[in-house]
Amino acid sequence: MHGDVRFFSLLSFLSFISLSQAFYIPGWSIKSYSDGEAIPLFWNKVYSDKTQLQYAYSELPFICPPSGRKNPGTKLVSGSKISLSLGEVLRGDRIMVSDYELTMGNDEEARYLCSHKIDRPAMRKAQAMIRDGYVAEWIVDNLPGATKYVTTDKSRMYYASGFKLGHEDYSPDTGKSTYYIHNHVDIMIRYHRAPGRDGDRGKKVIVGFEIYTKSLSAAGRNETGLPADTGIVDDGFELRMTPNVTGPPAPKYADSSYIPPFEEEPPEDDDATLTIPYTYSVYFREEEKVDWANRWDLYFKDSEDNTHVHWLAIINSLIISGLLTAVVAVIFARTIRGEIKGYKETSLEDGKIRIKPRKSAKLSGKIPEKGGVLDPLGDNDIDADGSSDEEGLEDATGWKLLHGDVFRPPPYGGLFAPIIGSGTQLLFMAVGLIFLSTVGILNPSYRGGYVTVGLILFVIAGVFSGYYSARVYKTFGGQLWQKNFLVTATLVPGMLFAAVFILNLFCWAQASSSAIPFGTLVALLAMWLLIQLPLVYVGSWFGYNRVGPWEHPIKTNTISRQIPHQSWYTKSIQAVLLAGLIPFAVIFIELLFVFKSLWQDKSGYYYVFGFLAVVSVILALVVIEVTIVATYIQLCSENYHWWWQSFFVGGGSALWVFLYCSWYYMTRLNITGFVSGMLFFSYSFLASAVYGLLTGTIGFLAAYAFVRRIYGAIKVD
Secondary structure (H helix, E strand, O other), X not given: OOHHHHHHHHHHHHHHHXXXXXXXXXXXXXXXXXXXXXXXXXXXXXXXXXXXXXXXXXXXXXXXXXXXXXXXXXXXXXXXXOOOOHXXXXXXXXXXXXXXXXXXXXXXXXXXXXXXXXXXXXXXHHHXXXXXXXXXXXXXXXXXXXXXXXXXXXXXXXXXXXXXXXXXEEEOOOOXXXXXXXXXXXXXXXXXXXXXXXXXXOOEEEEEEEEEEEOOOOOXXXXXXXXXXXXXXXXXXXXXXXXXXXXXXXXHHOOOOOOOOOOOOOOOOOOOEEEEEEEEEEEEEEOOOOOHHHOOHHHHHHHHHHHHHHHHHHHHHHHHHHHHHHHHHHHXXXXXXXXXXXXXXXXXXXXXXXXXXXXXHHHHOOOOOOOOOOOOOXXXXXXXXXXXXXXXXXXXXXXXXXXXXXXXXXXXXXXXXXXXXHHHHHHHHHHHHHHHHHOOOOOOOOOOHHHHHHHHHHHHOHHHHHHXXXXXXXXXXXXXXXXXXXXXXXXXXXXXXXXXXXXXXXHHHOOOOOOOOHHHHHHHHHXXXXXXXXXXXXXXXXXXXXXXXXXXXXXXXXXOOOOOOOOHHHOHHHHHHHHHHHHHHHHHHHHHHHHHHHHHOOOOOOOOXXXXXXXXXXXXXXXXXXXXXXXXXXXXXXXXXXXXXXXXXXXOHHHHHHHHHHHHHHHOOOOOOHHHHHHHHHHHHHHHHHHHXXXXXXXXXXXXXXXXXXXXXXXXX
């Protein structure tokens, strides 16, 4: 087995073993409850599709603050924070134990939570969040609270995660809005008989967590703060107060229904307050048709109508891939093979070709020490004396004229090698994430798991980054492999960390839960410098000193040839834009669902990983084929600067992806505010750059294998 194949196999096995304990495996984390057993309810965060800023629910100034009392039947204390995974922290989760008391099987018609007194700034905060459509996320048994809806034809039901903090009534007559806060929730817990022995003992599992909100007036409540009837909603609880100041009211407050603009500061002597009573009801209902294994299905039912769109995306991708495959097959099977065959026949007749038969490793009993997946295919090899075949290529035309220059190291090779190394690192991470998601190990139940596992895979893949970077660097004739190791370990990770840190400052300024805590930033820095950096060093040492460079089938001339004038479509910018449009056409439909999950459904419950895996495989094939075709056209134009060009062509679709993000922002999103817009475009640019780095690396590796193959074929008979 070649050196890099052995290396890849060993590291892949060790990576899987090291990560096997970190995943949520379906069926292993079932929690069953007995009748009368306490069920903890957790607060998480609030989010909106109009902004990228999230906030911790427990820190909102207009909700009941945690009392700090111990929840009956559990060891949890109200207000205590739950330990979160790295992925949960990075996605803005802030989970805390609430004061809501739920007991399996016990219905509560109405329970009093608290009466919370707020001032005018808190009220304005509530009004602003209601206006922006903020949605709260609560959690019970790892299920997010949801509202159940029925389709218009009443054929099926589906869940919409979260519940709104309030609602807004706009009066066209007055041009003013009235804001009502949802101060009462009906909590519906749906349960099913527990599987196995727990079910025989009468235990139950939770298969549904529904929340229905109401705005109940403070009038007509008894001495305990409970409304007379929670089912009757005549007058909601309006968020409105008048200033409590001495003397006659200011003209602008003459109308008690007037609500100052949000940006207007309240009077300094305005100490008016508003008391909001909070209550809740709890109901338990058995659900016979839903068991624990498929309790997440209702969260995805609203997307069933889009299944045919996913299939359309796959069919579209297959058509494009099929056409490109036919083009590549023609290039390989007819054009290149015919050119090589005709060239050899002509050279043999003229007596100009010098052919040295390959010494079979099998007959000699020797196995090459160096090699890898990028070695030439077939039975071709380098001459025993390493000499050039210029004598046999004198009458060559087209791409064959570049035999003495095609493997000339590119400019800025010291930068090219680290970029390719980082690209292989991202490739390993992407393949691992898609595989684990497709087999079900990564799923919505593993909250934040996609981010956590992605970071772990990225750090571990530092070995591959150093390995491939070192081999490419030594192939270019580099001598300072320690310098190459430092650039590889710090260039891409350092730029990503710096960008995230700067963007994080804006989130900190907004007191958003989207801001990464300082301790988490230190942990990320430690993972980078204390774990990934040594792994990159190990990979670099192994690739540079133990495996070495890739050998080229043709020796490079001392003096480079002049490149003739190039056609417009072979120039860098035009070629990248044209070639990048084809892979983009493969993924643009599926990107709609990914964007919807990331930017609109902030819960992030993207689940069609099977479709994503198929589209990703087709995308990789299309990138490979497009890069091969573009490289062949470039070589036929007698342009041997294909190294960087193949990378840019492979990653060219990243430009179209970023333009697609901009179009999505303008047509599909209602994001308002400078910070939210800046976060959207900044993270979209980073995601597009990472995608371009990954696909560009795939394109370069394909082009390199292609070039080695065709130039290795003209060397020997």
